[in-house]
Amino acid sequence: MKTERTRSQERILKLLKTLNKAISAQDLYIELRNCNQSIGLATIYRALEALKLEGVIQVRTLASGESLYSSVQQDKHHLTCLQCGQSIGINECPVHELETQLHQFHNFKIFYHTLEFFGLCNQCQIIQADHSKT
Incomplete structure (x- = not known):
């Protein structure tokens, strides 16, 4: 029952x-607040938690620990730089078949999934290489 x-x-x-x-x-x-719809921050966190458990929003936690919320529309996949925090979206999804198998094998209702790789972007690799030369 919903x-x-x-x-x-x-x-x-x-x-x-x-x-x-x-x-x-x-x-x-x-x-x-900018839309004249003041809601307390604690209420926002409670609402986000309830919406997450309902499966209509998803949360993505950045390397910094900050959580970002969005409506569930499509799977999100990213390459995230640990140095500058840049996040590059990936359009391919190599885990859709795995998701289906997990759902069937474990009878687990999956709302969404995320896939994230952490490392250094090209620019930060160049900066790091320049610093190691000195």
Whole structure:
């Protein structure tokens, strides 16, 4: 049985769908205030948790520890630089078949998945190589 969403959850979900990008809870708070829809930060975190458990939003945790939230629209895959924090989207998905197998074998309802590789972007590799020469 589906639980009914609160007004705060509906506002947040609508904003995430409108923005069509990943955003932090703090930035959501600012966006909502700018739209004259003040919601307390604690309420935003509770709403995000409920929406995540419902499977309608996804969370991505950056190397810095910051969490970014977005509406579930498609799988997200990234190359993330540990030095500058740049995140490069990957369009290919090598794990769709694995997802199907896991769902069938474990009878586990999968809402979405993420795939992220961590390392150094080309620019940071050049900077690191220049520093090692000195």
